[in-house]
Amino acid sequence: MPAEAGAAGVNAPVGVDPGRASIARMYDYVLGGKDHYQVDRDELERLKRVMPEVADLALENRRYLIRVCRFLAERAGIDQYLDCGSGLPTTENVHQVVQRAEGLAKVVYVDNDPVVVAHGRALLEENDRTRFIAGDIFEPKSILDHDTVRQHLDWSRPIALMFVATLHHHKGDRNRPAEIMREYVDALPSGSYVALSHLFDPGEGGDHETMAAFQEAIAKGSLGGATARTESEIRDLLPGLELVDPGIVLLANWWSDGPNLQPLNTAQRLIAGAVARKP
Numbered sequence: 001m002p003a004e005a006g007a008a009g010v011n012a013p014v015g016v017d018p019g020r021a022s023i024a025r026m027y028d029y030v031l032g033g034k035d036h037y038q039v040d041r042d043e044l045e046r047l048k049r050v051m052p053e054v055a056d057l058a059l060e061n062r063r064y065l066i067r068v069c070r071f072l073a074e075r076a077g078i079d080q081y082l083d084c085g086s087g088l089p090t091t092e093n094v095h096q097v098v099q100r101a102e103g104l105a106k107v108v109y110v111d112n113d114p115v116v117v118a119h120g121r122a123l124l125e126e127n128d129r130t131r132f133i134a135g136d137i138f139e140p141k142s143i144l145d146h147d148t149v150r151q152h153l154d155w156s157r158p159i160a161l162m163f164v165a166t167l168h169h170h171k172g173d174r175n176r177p178a179e180i181m182r183e184y185v186d187a188l189p190s191g192s193y194v195a196l197s198h199l200f201d202p203g204e205g206g207d208h209e210t211m212a213a214f215q216e217a218i219a220k221g222s223l224g225g226a227t228a229r230t231e232s233e234i235r236d237l238l239p240g241l242e243l244v245d246p247g248i249v250l251l252a253n254w255w256s257d258g259p260n261l262q263p264l265n266t267a268q269r270l271i272a273g274a275v276a277r278k279p
């Protein structure tokens, strides 16, 4: 979809409100995609006033996602993936990374953004080992009971559950994401992995203040809010799971491709993640 057609509100998929920004499209814009509207670019500019390096949240996150996929496929030997909140197809997607290591690896992508739904099936279902479903990842039962999820993945063998840069978008009860994750984890076979990333609140100091201001700015815009979590709150999202070394860390420090040549900037210090295994 040409961005300017979208900006004019023409050719927008059903369900898109061209007057409201979407996290999926803003993320696509930062990653160099073409499925974004003026309202998404404007919202990013507005957030930049609070956190000038905001684009690095997305860039650091996507680099982490790719490294995690390599780890899961190459080292952990996982060949089944449930990617909750896939985002728009971009240069490297989960199935491309994991199928490079294991050609038969299967992936089910889930997202509920109308633009992702419009493009996801066509672009993410690149081969017969990948599926895309439209669904609400914060309704675990609806995903876990979905025919495609049940039939495409073998629930008697380990599965990797990906919740990368998604849980902080849950709105409403702050405690609900931990319950949601427990429902998913309970359903996973032994030996499965969970990978997540999350907006990080260091709890005190200048970065805590910046994160508070950032959350306030998001709440005032059309995204309608996002919730950062402390390290112990992120741990609560991985119930009964064993953290894989190095545990819950800033994404830039999760098995990075080499030493950080510069000190991490504000955005890079405010997104954390972890990979954990179900015993």
Ligand SMILES: C[S@@+](CC[C@H](N)C(=O)[O-])C[C@H]1O[C@@H](n2cnc3c(N)ncnc32)[C@H](O)[C@@H]1O
Pocket: 023, 024, 027, 061, 062, 065, 084, 085, 086, 087, 088, 110, 111, 112, 113, 116, 135, 136, 137, 138, 163, 164, 165, 166, 169
């Ligand atoms: C920031 S993007 C992250 C994309 C990808 N996981 C990554 O890390 O590169 C968040 C994605 O989660 C999706 N999302 C947010 N809430 C969702 C929900 N309730 N159900 C399904 N998808 C959701 C958004 O549409 C968006 O595509």
